[in-house]
Amino acid sequence: MFVLIDPATATPVFAQIAESIATQIATGTIATGERLPAAKVLAESIGVNFHTVLRAYQELRNDGQIELRRGRGAVVIGAPTANGVRVAVARAAAEAKSAGIPIGTLLALVRKEYES
Amino acid sequence: MFVLIDPATATPVFAQIAESIATQIATGTIATGERLPAAKVLAESIGVNFHTVLRAYQELRNDGQIELRRGRGAVVIGAPTANGVRVAVARAAAEAKSAGIPIGTLLALVRKEYES
DNA sequence: ACCTATTTGTCCGTATGTATG
C-alpha cells in the first residue's frame, strides 16, 4: 500500500489519500474484495493522524468504492454496474448538467428517488 | 433556529442536527436563501462542540441543501429541479434498484458521469 | 489599500463507544 502525500499541494491530505486509493482501485493495483490496511496502520506509515485516513476511507465509502465495518476494516467493493443503469445514469447526468443543476443537488435527488 | 437533541437516541448528534435542519427546510420553516446561524453560535445554543455542527452542515452541503463558504456562512439553496431531470433521475434510480446496485455505487456512477 | 473580525476548512490529539472476529 503506497500512498504519497504532497504537503505543498492545495488539495487536503485526506483528499489526496482518497484519490490515491481510488486510482489504485481503478487501475487494479488493489483488487476487488481486498482489505485496506487499518486506518491506524496506514496513518502511521504515511505520517498523518489516523482521523485523516479515516476521513479518506469515509469519502471512499460515500463514493461506493469501499465498504467499512467496525472491527472488520475497509474492503474494496466490486462494481457490477449493469448496462441499462449506465445509460440511465448518463442521461440523468446530462439532463442535470444542461439544466444547470449542481452535482450536490443531483446526488440528493438521486438518493431521494432511490430511497423512496 | 430550534434544534433539539436527544442524547438517548442511537442516531448520532451531527445526524440529528442535519435532519432537524433538513426538515425545517423541507417544511419551509427555513426559507430559501436564508442564512443558517454560524456553526459556533448554533453549537453553543444547543450545547455541543462546533465541530459537530460543522459536520452537520457539511452533510447538508453534500446533500445539496445548503451552500457553505468561508467567512460567509451557510445559505439554504433553492431547488430549481427542471422536470426532465426528475424523470431521468427516477428512471436511473429504478434501473439501479432493480439491478441490485447499492445507493453508494449509484451515487459514485452519477458523480463520475456528471464530472466527465 | 489596509486591517480586523467572522466563519468555514483542515488537522491533530484524546477519549469513549460499538460491532466484529
Added chain:
DNA sequence: CCATACATACGGACAAATAGG
C-alpha cells in the same frame, strides 16, 4: 472475554476566504 478497528464527540490550533470598516 478480549483484541481489533471503525464511529462519534470533544477540544485546540492554525489556515484561508469573506465581509466590513
